[in-house]
Amino acid sequence: MMIQGFYLSLAVSILYFIIAIFFMVHFFTGRRLFSISTNILLILNLLLHTYQLIATGMAEQRFPLVNLFEALSVLSLLTAVLYLLLRFLLKAKSLGVFVFPMVFTFHLISTVGVKIVYLAEELFRSPLFMFHTITTIIGxxxxAYSMVLGVMYLYLFRELKRKKLRLMFDRLPPLELLDKLNNAIQLLGFIFLSLGIAAGLLMAHIYWGTMPLLDPKIFLSLCLWVLYLFGILMRRISSWSGRRMSYLSVIGFAWMVFSFLVVRIIFITVHNF
Amino acid sequence: MLGVVGVNYKSSSLQLREQLVFNEEEIVELVGAMRKDEPDAELVVLSTCNRTELYFNLPESCAHRDFNYLIGRMIRFKKIEDNARRYFYTYGEQEAVTHLFKVASGLNSMVLGENQILGQVKEAYRISSSRKNTRTVLNRLFHRAFEVGKRVRTETAINEGASSVSYAAVELATRIFSNLSAHPVLLIGAGETGELVLQCLRERGSEHIHIANRTLERAQNLSEKYKAEAVSMQRLPEFLVHCDIIVASTSAPEQLVKVQEVKRAMEQRHGHPMFFIDLSVPRDVDEEVKKLENVFVYDIDDLEAVVAHNYEKRKGEIEKAGKIITQQTKDFYNWLSSMSLSPTITGLKVKLSAIIDEELNSLKNKLSESELEKVSKFANYVQGKYLGLVVKNLKKLSNNGRQLEYIDMVCRLFELQGGDRN
Incomplete structure (x- = not known):
């Protein structure tokens, strides 16, 4: 069963890799065939990915989001679904070339770690836990999207300022749209992260009787929350926008990767994933 | 015979093209007169500021009509001197098909890949087809040309990027602001160049336009034309705060937009982006302005560089477009040639039946009725077998774009009349 799960996950990873390559070919060559086939392939892979998660949950009789690797798998699925929404609602086709290398990387890490399963404690079965993980992952x-939009903004801004109008000028949406989208998605991420952190702290209080705010992982997550709160406030109070907010998105994402992935390797933390 | 005769911006002067411009009534009159002489002819006249062309498909009965005859009809209609003939180009058969496909795709246009020509080709076809001056061949040819024009534009980047300074300026504005209607525009100077940019901005949705000029009266005149607001030059700092797109196009010897003014404006705008299009020589916008955060300044040289870059990109797409056109020309010509097979086959059948009838007649007195019936059945059977074999192989052998040659050979072998496409 486990082996089957691994191969299924590997197949999903490979398909995300192919999709990322197709997006690149379409972005650099503008060939329509790649755009159409990529969308079909993406929808099929999203169905396969969803099946993979459901199959894992059903086989192990638990919510399929109880370790870091499963969290990454769900994160990649959410990012891919969000791409489709933006693709069809806002016609932001060019996002794909930036988003899918990230989706592939997240999923590949989750595939490599798919065999590592933590003991299904009572904690992992509680609705509060599901709420905590889902909201945090959405956040x-x-x-992740905010970072992608920020990078796109910075690229286009640089081309326009330097007056060297190349590929980004041809392919990316206007600066104003990128900034507005970034603002909206940052706000949405902040709301979900706030809910996730609140649920996590409540859960810690219920199950452990304490709120380990100084635990490295929890502390860094709180810092991340403060960073985005700072950005949102600066946008409203000091009219921060465009480049500054794009830099903040990139820094925020780097911090997120650090607190989500790297911190577990460096520090001892009560937060298992 | 399928072909085209005409003049364009490459083959003739503007003066001759002006004389050869046909409006709708003139096209109707010319084509009507030609159709009186040749009722089976199919004719379409395409007349734009850069070209006047007559596309035709003449039946075999008009074989004596040549390119010179058609050119003559056009120049006599326009009462132009006969020596204008030498500026006309002529293309027949496959070359004519390729030429129309190139025209519809914008490959033959002065501004490479421009979109307007496709609409003009459609209009030329409408004028003729609505008066039944086109039939099977030109109907199919023009519809195929519309498809080719569309394909070339969607599958290549032949029409991507602005091809004039004013369009380049507006294209840049659309890469900074997503919806131009929400961003007020200030035009400094009421000259022709600025007006061109204004026109493009209006086309792309700009609604709130203010025009500042030293002579307020000129600003007011232009404002009326574009439903804009005329403002005096003294109010410039105020409008720098309010407007997101500033088009400067004056002949003022001094700089009109100072860096300090823009700095102050940016503070009041809370850093909201500004886009300066400086079309003036000498420049109206202080060079230091471009260094400010969230301020984009493009002068005439920058815009011309954008246009040149776009032109190079378009040129790079010619080969891709050419492949589509070659393939489509071949497909069309195969269809056109296959149209000629059908009368040839019918002619062959009639010819063989005539031979059989003749031979049976000569046997009437020598054979009994039952014997004659048997011979007749046998002869018809052999005719069917041979005809089937000839038709099958004729189709097979001629499926290489050389149908007309094969048809001609069959016609000669069996002493048939030439196949008529119509």
Whole structure:
């Protein structure tokens, strides 16, 4: 069963890799065939990915989001779904080339770690836990998008300022739209992260009787929350926008990757994933 | 015979093209007169500021009519001197098909890949087809040309990027602001160049336009034309705060937009982006302005560089477009040639039946009725077998774009009349 799960996950990873390559070919060559086939392939892979998660949950009789690797898998699924929404609602086709290398990387890490399963404690079965993980993952997905939009903004801004109008000028949406989208998605991410952190702290209080705010992982997550709160406030109070907010998105994402992935390797934390 | 005769911006002077411009009534009159002489002819006249062309498909009965005859009809209609003939180009058969496909795709246009020509080709076809001056061949040819024009534009980047300074300026504005109607525009100077940019901005949705000029009266005149607001030059700092797109196009010897003014404006605008299009020589906008955060300044040289870059990109797409056109020309010509097979086959059948009838007649007195019936059945059977074999192989052998040659050979072998496409 486990082996089957691994191969299924590997197949999803490979398909995300192919999709990322197709997006690149379409972005650089503008060939329509790649755009159409990529969308079909993406929809099929999203169905396969969803099936993979449901199959894992059903096989192990638990919510399929109880370790870091499953969290990454859900994060990649959410990011890919969000791409489709933006693709069809806002016609932001060019996002794909930036988003899918990230989706592939997240999913590949989750595939490599698919065999590592934590003991299904009572904690992992509680609705509060599901709420905590889902909201936090959605929040992280939004911040990943915010980083992508920020990078796109910075690229286009640089081309326009330097007057060297190349590929980004031809392919990317206007600066104003990128900034507005970034603002909306950052706000959405902040709301979900706030809910996730609140649920997590409440859960810690219920199950552990304490709120380990100084635990490295929890502390860094709170810092991330403060960073985005600072950005949102600065946008409203000091009219921060455009480049500054794009830099903040990139820094925020780097922080998120650090607190989400790297911190577990460096520090000892009570937060298992 | 399928072909085209005409003049364009490459083959003739503007003066001759002006004389050869046909409006709708003139096209109707010319084509009507030609159709009186040749009722089966199919004719379409395409007349734009850069070209006047007559596309035709003449039946075999008009074989004596050549390109010179058609050119003559056009120049006599326009009462132009006969020596204008030498500026006309002529294309027949496959070359004519390729030429129309190139025209519809914008490959033959002065501004490479421009979109307007496709609409003009459609209009030329409408004028003729609505008066039944086109039939099977030109109907199919023009519809195929519309498809080719569309395909070339969607599958290549032949029409991507602005091709004039004013369009380049507006294209840049659309890369900074997503919806031009929400961003007020200030035009400094009421000259012709600025007006061109204004026209493009209006086309792309700009609604709130203010025009500042030293002579307020000129600003008011232009404002009336574009439903804009005329403002005096003294109010410039105030409008720098309010407007997102500033088009400067004056002949003022001094700089009109100072860096300090823009700095102050940016503070009041809370850093909201500004886009300066400086079309003036000497420049109206202080060079230091471009260094400010969230301020984009493009002068005439920058815009011309954008246009030149776009032109290079378009040129790079010619080969891709050419492939589509070659393939489509081949497909069309195969269809056109296959149209000629059908009368040839019918002619062959009639010819063989005539031979059989003749031979049976000569046997009437020598054979009994039952024997004659048997011979007749046998002869018809052999005719069917041979005809089937000839038709099958004729189709097979001629499916290489050389149908007309094969048809001609069959016609000669069996002493048939030439196949008529119509």
């Amino acid at each position: 992280y997905g939004c911040f």
